[in-house]
């Protein structure tokens with residue numbers, strides 16, 4: 001599903017050069033459930049942005065479902081992302097002038113879903129995440145954890161083949177965090193490939209494989225036995 | 228230091244009314260170290276915004292260091308906040324067009340600190356938080372946890388009497404989170420009153436008193452024995 005080879009990313013401006021990712025080689029098979037941990041600044045979000053087709057690598061290759069993404073122009077890059085990937089951003093990235101409902105509906109536009117169907121599905125997913133009373137609130141009228149759940153709803157809504165979630169429980173109390181993880185586990189049982197970044201070990205333990213990053217490299221890669 | 232009586236906050240727009248805080252009565256003495264936990268949406272940030280003089284209550288009273296804040300006009304409200312309180316926002320709230328260094332320096336302007344002194348102190352605090360190589364990066368050139376640490380630096384820089392921190396370790400790996408907590412404990416030993424919201428119990432256990440919130444009320448208030 002995901003095959004990266006020597007994937008590297010260096011950010012550089014006039015003032016500095018930051019080698020955020022230093023040549024990562026990694027295979028993730030369809031249906032896997034992977035957690036990524038590592039110190040702040042170790043390159044986790046950078047890696048997720050490359051996997052999520054939100055950015056281009058400086059070096060190395062990325063085959064997504066067999067397709068070499070470096071051959072795609074920007075439009076095809078975006079189209080592939082919208083079709084295959086649901087992304088939960090570390091900073092949520094909701095549109096501040098749209099309500100929770102409209103933020104989620106918007107991400108269904110690309111899939112060409114009809115209006116009534118979009119509304120119905122968006123209400124379902126937001127309800128699943130406990131937000132049925134907050135559909136018409138704007139991001140600044142929602143708590144941190146409510147905003148995070150809207151971001152999660154937006155990622156799930158198109159039933160993507162891959163979910164990439166960057167700290168999806170960072171703003172949630174433990175109980176709500178566990179509810180999110182059982183939703184992810186259910187989606188994974190139905191075949192969705194899941195890669196999530198987390199700094200909490202009890203969250204990481206809901207996955208079946210834990211990668212540890214440090215200074216732009218993967219320093220550990222461990223299958224975990226499921227109870 | 229903090230005395231609130233029947234403090235309430237209801238958000239209402241044309242479309243809805245949300246009673247986010249339903250009458251909280253609470254005393255926090257100078258030098259206390261308090262943690263606040265509770266489900267997503269239970270009113271923690273709302274309470275912190277009222278304590279931090281970032282918002283006004285719908286009902287009830289707030290005495291800060293003996294002063295009834297309801298008597299203050301908006302300018303005096305802001306001036307008291309800048310003098311007494313260091314606030315770490317759940318969403319960091321950094322200015323996107325200023326570097327890490329300038330974001331921190333800016334919050335020293337109100338205190339009337341001289342330019343060289345501001346620069347020197349800002350570099351010190353950012354270095355203490357591990358950001359010495361990121362001083363001149365903008366928020367979009369920093370990782371989530373680096374942005375959170377800039378927000379923390381900004382709250383500490385004026386040596387405030389009270390630190391209010393809303394999920395200050397939410398975006399940090401466990402190791403960095405523990406480093407932040409030892410900094411807070413050191414400040415508390417020096418007399419700073421600290422109130423922090425967290426959903427992680429091992430972080431809450433660095434405090435000496437844990438308040439639990441649910442549905443806009445405090446439902447538990449427990450001193451914890453320190454080892």
Ligand SMILES: Nc1ncnc2c1ncn2[C@@H]1O[C@H](COP(=O)(O)OP(=O)(O)OP(=O)(O)O)[C@@H](O)[C@H]1O
Pocket residue numbers: 134137140141142143144145146171172173238239245246247265266267268269270271272273274317
């Ligand atoms: N400006 C607003 N207008 C309307 N409702 C609001 C507004 N701000 C917050 N709320 C609502 O008030 C309730 C309490 O919000 P608050 O941000 O205090 O929760 P919280 O405990 O900090 O949650 P979290 O743990 O998710 O950050 C939530 O249900 C939220 O939807």
Ligand SMILES: Nc1ncnc2c1ncn2[C@@H]1O[C@H](COP(=O)(O)OP(=O)(O)OP(=O)(O)O)[C@@H](O)[C@H]1O
Pocket residue numbers: 011012018019020038039040041042043044045046047090361364367368369370371372373398399400
């Ligand atoms: N646009 C950018 N320009 C320059 N440097 C950047 C940029 N984005 C990220 N960086 C740097 O690259 C490194 C890796 O960042 P990244 O966001 O991937 O870390 P992370 O592992 O997600 O950290 P966190 O756990 O704090 O979210 C960091 O040191 C960061 O300062």
Ligand SMILES: [Mg+2]
Pocket residue numbers: 044045046090166370371372
């Ligand atoms: Mg990150």
Ligand SMILES: [Mg+2]
Pocket residue numbers: 143144145271272273317393
């Ligand atoms: Mg909050």
